[in-house]
Each structure stands twice: as C-alpha cells, then as structure tokens.
Amino acid sequence: MGPQKQVDCAGGIVLYLDQVLVIRQNGNSWSLPKGHVDPGESLETAARREIEEESGVNNLRVIAQLPSYQRFRLSLSGGDDISEEKTLTLFLCETDDPTLMPQEAHSRAIWVPATGVGSLLSHPRDRQFYEQHLPMIMFQIRMPVVCQISFPDHAVADIFGTCLLETRIAACVQCVPRVQSRYLWEGSVQTADEVMMVVKTFDDHVPSILSLLVDGHPYDVPECIVSQMTRVLPSYLDWMKKEIPKKT
Secondary structure (H helix, E strand, O other): OOOOEEEEEEEEEEEEOOEEEEEEEOOOEEEOOEEEOOOOOOHHHHHHHHHHHHHOOOOOEEEEEOOOEEEEEEOOOOOEEEEEEEEEEEEEEEOOOOOOOOOOOOEEEEEEEHHHHHHHOOOHHHHHHHHHHHHHHHHHOOOEEEEEEEEOOHHHHHHHHHHHHHOOOOOEEEEEEEEEEEEEEOOEEEEEEEEEEEEEEEHHHHHHHHHHHHHHOOOOOOOEEEEEOOOOOHHHHHHHHHHOOOOO
C-alpha cells in the first residue's frame, strides 16, 4: 500500500563561509531547512520562505537548484512514517549574514562545519543526499584568510606584495615597517629589524603564496602564518571575492 499523502517540499543547503545551516525541530530531529510548498508558490520562493521561517536568514544568493529526491516523513520514533511521502527540492545557497533568529518556536538553528553536517542529519535519505553533494558544497566554500609574512627590508617586501596583487593572488597587502623580531637561530638569540606583511586572500590561493616564498624569499626559513577570518564585514568579503578569482 502506497503513501496516503504526497507533498512537495523545498529548502536549502545554506552556506556561510565554511559552515552549513542546520535545523533542530521538536527537540528530537536534525535536518536542513525545508518545508511544504504552498499552492501557487514556486520552489525557490518556498525555499526562501522556509529558510527564513526556520532560521531567520533572509539574505540569500542561490548558487544552484539541486536534483529533487523522495523520502517518507520522519516519525516521532525516528523511523519512516509511510503515510506521507515527500518530494524534496533543495537549493544550494550562500549568505553573508550568519545571524540566526528562527520565527518558529519549535525550531532551533545552528551553523555546523560543512564536513560534519552529514552525520548530524536524522533521516538517512537526507544524509545520503547531503554526502552525495558534499564535493559540490566544498567546491563553493572559500575561506578568507590573513597571511603574516616577514621580510628583511621594504624593497623585498614591495616586490613580493606587488607580485601578489598583479597576479590577483591577494586583494590587499599591508606592510608594517621596522618590526623588531627576536628569535632563536642555531641555538642563540638573534635580533633583527624586519618588515611585517599582512596579506588578505582566500585559502585556495595559499599554496601559491607558499610556493612563491619557497622559490624567492631570501630567508632560509621564511615565516608565513595563516589565520582564518571567522567573521567578515559583508561588503569587504564581496570586494575580496570580486578581486580574487577562485583558483580552479
């Protein structure tokens, strides 16, 4: 005997930096934000509405509509409720505002690292769908980073910084002159005046920066410390994305 009810649902895999939006409903199940499509609604309109209702996120950029899939409703016991079969259509989206303010009292919204979402989802079909599309999700993720690099003088730093900007590996480089460094070298304490460069880029370009350092830096052991930007002003992040193409 088939399901008594068949419904269309829409929602999204919503990205903020390297994290994905996940919803906990009724205190016992985790899912991606989604819900029923109202009469006359398009799938994208329904997805946007459901995401906003369940999380408060409304500033969305749709990257792609993913293939639809079917599954039964999740029962209170955690199994399939075969009285209702859902056809789910999810949109891969991104937002520049991570603020969460669910409009539904029974919903709790959190951000989860993209690689940890699959194991968290309650329905096995949702897990399977998410893991199937994880390579596509990870391809979309670009983490803005700051690289701290030291140079012996401004002339060397200027050559390196200009190279990063002209090749669009970095969006911005800042040089702080006359930084006094004290460090251990071959067992004794050394002191040197250096120039400290701060580079704003994305994680996909870090290997190129490291390669340039290995090939052309005058130090035997160049310094390059990479830190992720965990919260970025949206307009600044948009500017970085426009100036630095994604490395393919």
